Amino acid sequence: MESLIGGLVAAPLLGAAVLLTGGRRLDRSGHWLGTALAGLSFVFAAVLFFDMLGKDAEERTLTSHLFSWVPVEGFQADVAFQLDQLSMTFVLLVTSVGSLIHLYSVGYMAHDERRRRFFGYLNLFMGAMLLLVLADNYLLLYVGWEGVGLASFLLIGFWQHKPSAATAAKKAFIVNRVGDVGLAIAIFLMFTTFGSFAFSAVLDEQVAAGAGQATLTGIGLMLLLAACGKSAQVPLQSWLGDAMEGPTPVSALIHAATMVTAGVYLVVRSADIFNLTPDAQLVVTIVGAASLLFGAFVACAKDDIKKSLAGSTMSQIGYMMLAAGLGPIGYVFAIMHLVTHGFFKAGLFLGAGSVMHAMNDEVDMRRYGALRRHMPVTFVTFGLAYLAIIGFPGLSGFFSKDEIIYAAFAKGGTQGWILGGVTLLGAALTAYYMTRMMLLTFFGEKRWQPDAAGREPHPHEAPRVMTIPMIVLAVGSVGAGAYFSLGERFAHWLEPVTGLGHEEAPLSHGMVSLAATAVMLIGVAGAWAQYGRRPVPLVAPAGRWVTRAARRDLLQDDFNHAVLVRPGNYLTRGLVYVDHKLVDGVVNGTAAAFGGLSGRLRRVQNGFARSYAVSMFGGAAVLVAATLLMRAV
Amino acid sequence: MSFPLLTATAVAPALGAVVTAAVPSARRTAAKWTALAFSLITVGLAAAVLIRFEPGGDRYQLTESHSWIADFGVRYELGVDGIAVAMVALTAVIVPFLIGAGWNDADHAQDAPAARRWRPTQGFFALILMVEAMVVMSFMATDVFLFYIFFEAMLIPLYFLIGGFGDRAGEHPESEQAKQRSYAAVKFLLYNLAGGLVMLAAVIGLYVVAADDLAGGGTFSLQTLVEARASGELTFAESTERWLFLGFFFAFAIKAPLWPVHTWLPNAMGESTAPVAVLITAVVDKVGTFAMLRFCLGLFPEASVWATPVVLVLALVSIVYGALLALGQRDMKRLIAYASISHFGFIILGIFAMTSQGQSGATLYMINHGVATAALMLVAGFLISRRGSRLIGDYGGVQKTAPLLAGTFLVAGLATLSLPGTGPFVSEFLVLVGTFSRYPVAGIVACTGIVLAALYVLILYQRTMTGPVTEAAGKMRDLRPRELAVVTPLIALLIFLGVFPKPLTDIVNPAVNHTMSDVGKTDPAPAELEARK
Amino acid sequence: MSPENYLYLSALLFTIGACGVLIRRNAIVVFMCIELMLNAANLALVAFSRMHGNLDGQIAAFFVMVVAAAEVVVGLAIIVMLYRSRHSASVDDASLMKL
């Protein structure tokens, strides 16, 4: 069984290697090869899953040591895997959603001449993501962490000929790099504190308790920084919106369902450290809450369907992060929301992709409208995912989100009320922006516009290879929450890894559900009032400053530009000047000084023999005087 | 007497240089193949060294020792430890690629009317081999004087390579270009010569002290000196040791190059052809960092510890400063040069962190940086040769017309920014961990280098390779088979070193342990373990 | 008369000679000043010889005279040659080479 873990990672990586180096020979069959290997990975995952189910809860962890990677005095890094319930959850999510999206891409990218490479990158992503969740130490996790970043970079910038795509790709990578530094420093701290960074050595409450509080908080905050980068949480959120430049399947897989949730994985994985450092936990919840609102605001204002969904993703991950920051009570639900979100958000993106596909790649929702009749399958699957995300009772989002809201209230005291309030406000906003999206896209009047080339859109349903994944995901969106929640099945599944907390909130479960449903309805109603009843203008009205700011992603880029980019530019330009004029100037100046000195001194050699004689005479005099003086002293 | 394998490894390229230079003017293709053949023979010999070397064995192996200039106490002493073996292997491996990459670089000079007697092509390859021979020699020398000789002598062929075979592509007209080129060559030579002369004073000082203390009279034998130090037979006055250390370190810092004596590198790399630029940064400069490890730490451990704070600060400045300046460059070769300065900062940081991880990391870094820069610079050279401009702004959209070129450029760039899975990641991480465990603040400051590296590499990639296809890129040819043959193995090597560096660490670790015990330092124990005690 | 006085004279002559070399322009005169310096040295030698009571100094003086004569031969030849091609015996005129 253990060797299957290696196969799980190897299959997509092999696919990536073959597809990226195989050359044009594979242009015609490469996408199927990629999809098959992703599917193979899913099969391995399923086998492992059922094998795991057959064991006792406490004995489910599998480890597999492949080889010693970097053995240096006192520093042992191995390539070794650990498969426990938490990783299993991710493995299943990644391989299943990943395989579906591979399939979807076969249709979506059918006309792209670089399709083979696209599948190579997708496979690379899957391999790296699996490496990330299967690693048994933080360094190997780091490899996967940056690996998914690379894949993300490659896929966002897949249409490299568009400057915007290339810029977005670069931005994503660099912002992520900032987060990666956090992970790196966390690993340094672990190494200097525990002499190791293997999960088995570090993630042990007793061991961790031996370290000082400050160290633990430091590790926690650095891990959080890493998570912020990868999961687009405040303050490293700015790349996600731009990342939508990538092809839509990429947005669905990487920037909605899997990669961006790696931050949550990291926090939950490091539960044993966070549990010991309330300060870091508090910061995690704050970051989660801030991102939750930030994303939701942005999502409300965007007219670009994908960017609005991106805001939504950020907001939903904010939920997860907030939950993860709450400690054992929240871990399980963070992961649960992560899984359900993986289904419905992937479904939403695929739906959006389908719509764009039909509308000549138009992304402005104000130019959609009345698409429900033309694209029934898309409409239904999108609609189900919509109901799931807004937390319609009985669907996936309802279960996972309500648990998070409950856990937030359970934090207790003022903090509990604030966090609970934020989560409820988030729920209302979610309902608002999703309803708005639904109305603008599928209802109302046709507002279709010819594209830049003057072609009128002729919307049509997507081919089956695209609709099947959408349908499967819709089923997940509808059923997963209920399935997981029944008898706290999911909680018990994860409990051996994350632990489970039971704390009483000031509000009962029922009251929370009621409140959540109520605010959801308010949100829906608000959107209906604004977009359902009235015709939608083709060009967005100017709006108030809040709206304008939200449209500009709450000025995040302006802020970064003013605080980082522009001073950075001045700094580099200044340094180039300094290097040239000062550092090099000293060198050249020395040379020039000697040249000048030389020019002066050579004038002494004036050609007159008598002045030479003077020099000699003077020299002799000095010689004599000095000798005498030397004796006198 | 056994076969002098080390001597043979150095003699092979030297012989190759002579033979290549002797090839008649008209048969320049023969000259190229001759040079390649000799460089491959050198690879074979280096491989033999690698095979004969036993990682767990004596500190210096395959030693050769003959009297040379008895009057100066100079012996012809060669020997390799794990670090030297790795560096010799790097040098031997890189050079054939340089020859392959520079296959036609000198031909244009030969087409000039006055050049028939000059034979630039023959000269170009002969000089490259000559540099190789001298670099290999300086890695293997275990006699300070012998080392010094080759440390200095290698400047001369390099000087001719920089000044005589410049990059034709530049922002200036040809005459201005020639001026820039000779400025770069002169600056390179004088800078390094000045460093070398300062070192000469220190070498002499070392001899004088040794002559006073040692029963056997003055000597330059590294082993003898280190042993005498350990046994207390040889003692330095505190200030003497510091001065001597500074003399050595200054020379190595210039060669490495360390801020603020780095300014020759961008000029030299910018103006020379890509293979020569690689030769400088990937191979020759490594002698500087290598020598810090072997001579500064080995001979003057106490002074090294004394100087550590300052050196660390300089290394950190190099890291950040080099990266920021790389960001500010318009010329892609200068950009790579500044990036190298940043990377050399990491190497020196690792050496002077005085931890096993740091020093192992620094050694690996030397190897990895050599390979990564070689890949990046050579691909950049291929790109430049197509358009005839070094300016980043002159390119755009290359990936559309030359996807292989763009792809290899990207992979090399990613290796340069230390992406996990490539060799540089392993070494950079080790350096950072090693630094952090003793100097947390330094480790964190160095981390900014990680982010900045991503910036300058990706901006370079974005500006040249992506975006709409520019006129320049429109007719661009993708990599030729020769070029592909040069780049592919380098990239494969980078990935191999990233995924399975164990063979290398196994060789390097014992040598690092020796160095650590020379310096008398042990790794800091994990805080949690300490607390438990 | 004390022989020391001859020494003072010799020092005086030497100084006069040296100053002459520095001051005079005509190559012949400069040369004569140098001869004066040589002869000052001769005088000193002889005076010391007398003081020490051995003959070394006096013999040396003879040698110096011979050498000085040889010097005159060479010197005059060179100066005359210079005069021929420049029509000037001024030392200062011979200043083509400088810097």
Added chain:
Amino acid sequence: MSSDVSSLVTLAQTEPVFPEIQWAALSPTLIVLGAATLGILVEAFVPRRARYATQLVLSVLALAAAFSAVIVLAVGDYGTSEALIAGAGAIAVDGPALFLQGVLALVALVSVFLFAERRLDPAEHGRPVDSFAAQPAALPGGPAEQQAVRAGWMTTDVFPLLLFATGGMMIFPAANDLLVLFIALEVLSLPLYMLCALARRRRLLSQEAAVKYFLLGAFASAFLLFGIALLYGYAGSLGYARIAAVIGGTPPELDPALAATMGNDALLLIGGAMVLMGLLFKVGAVPFHMWTPDVYQGAPTPVTGFMAAATKVAAFGALLRLLYVVLPGLRWDWEPVLWGVAILSMVAGAVIAITQTDVKRLLAYSSIAHSGFILAGVIAVSPDGVSSALFYLAAYSFVTLGAFAVVTLVRDPQGEATHLSKWAGLGRRSPLLAGVFALFLLAFAGIPLTSGFAGKFAVFRAAADAGAMGLVVVGVAASAIAAFFYVRVIVLMFFSDPQPGGPSVVIPSPLTVSVVGLAAVVTLVLGIAPQYFLDLAGQAGVFVQQAAATAR
């Protein structure tokens, strides 16, 4: 000599004793001087047509024989255990003397080849010409000269002149008596003054060089002589051994009557300083260096080469003997002064050379800087110091000869193209020649694997060993500055494009080729495998001190 001569005079009344002259030990010098005299006779009696060949053969044979004699003496351990003071105390035959005489004989031999080169310029009036004027006394280009050329008057008398100078130089470092020192100085100087004036081209410069050299040289020798007189006054003797003994406070027999005049320190110090100054003039140390650039530039290049190489060897030899044998007791007095001179020479030589535009002047300033480097070894006052200076001199003299030999080959229609701008691109036209010149420049700069490095290392090591680390540091700094202008020339030759109408490189006769070749080989051999020669110099590192060591 003189002290014994005087005793001879006083003793003559009782019994006639003839001083024993060790002819064999003096043979190298005697051979050269004899050949020089013979050369004069050749000028007088051999037909004009045969003179060139006769003189050439004579000179070569004489110098070769002198060199062989040196070898024979050295093999006979005259350099070490059998060292003696020959000629009744006048001339030392010891390690340094033999070593330097050997070097001088070789340098002169090689210089003869340069003197004899007759293929550089096109023949005039059907007769091959060399670097020297047919009739230097005649007006340049005037009818008298034309006639002289047509008549085939060749200046074959340069060979005896060279031999005389060489003879003087060979005595100079061996002189063990101040009077001999002075005579040797004049014997070596006078022919050189004349040789300087003999250039066939650029006669005005040549004459100017001769006048300057002559006047300043005579001026310096006057100082030297006065210094000798003062030292005589101090010690009552001209012999080195006796003076050293008086300085050391252990005169063998002290006449109480003389106590008043002897041992007057002022005489000693002033005299010593003035003698020192005379020798420093010859080695071209700052501030007595100012003749060097002008003379080097103006003299015919073969003469410059000979002068630069040989004079420096001879003068340093004499300086070493004086400081080590006569004045070691005064070490604390002269050492600081020489420190100053050495530092000034190194720095000023290197700095001023930076802006030079003429190859010969550049080499002149370079030689000034090198004087400073050698002085650093001299100051060490140890056998190592002596042997390092000897080695340096040997290495330096051949590099210098080679460099000037190359200069004779780079010509344009006006003769030698010594202006640096004309050397642009030489490396592309004549890579081999430029390469060899670059080798010489690198040796000057002290790059490893050349003789210059070995020499510099030896000298600096000796200085450091003697505690003069400060001098080493200055020397290193000066080397760095000096590297600048050597490199500048290399840049010019290799990295500049050739100028149209620039100079061409003449294909010389085997004579010059052998000079350049030999110099290059010596440069490399002394750089790569210097051990044998270091041993030689090491064995030659001890001066014979006392007359007591005289062979009985």
